[in-house]
Amino acid sequence: GSDGSGPNSDSQGSVESLRKHLxxxxxxxxxxxxxxxVFERPSYPDVFPT
Structure with a gap:
């Protein structure tokens, strides 16, 4: 329900809302x-072990 959450529903623009909060x-x-x-690292051995 739109209980003062905004004109858009939770499903719509969910990413945009998160980006605004973050x-x-x-x-x-x-x-x-x-x-x-972390992003500069070209590879992630900890995440993707060979």
Whole structure:
């Protein structure tokens, strides 16, 4: 139900709503740096062991 959740239903724009909540401000500089390092890695041996 649209109980003040917004004009769009939960199924519609769910990703957009999450992105709005997960703003860059919510992350600290240390977290951002850690994420950058993780994404910079070309491979993920811990996730995909050979």
């Amino acid at each position: 703003r860059a401000d919510a992350f600290t500089q240390q977290q951002l740096e850690a994420l950058d390092r």
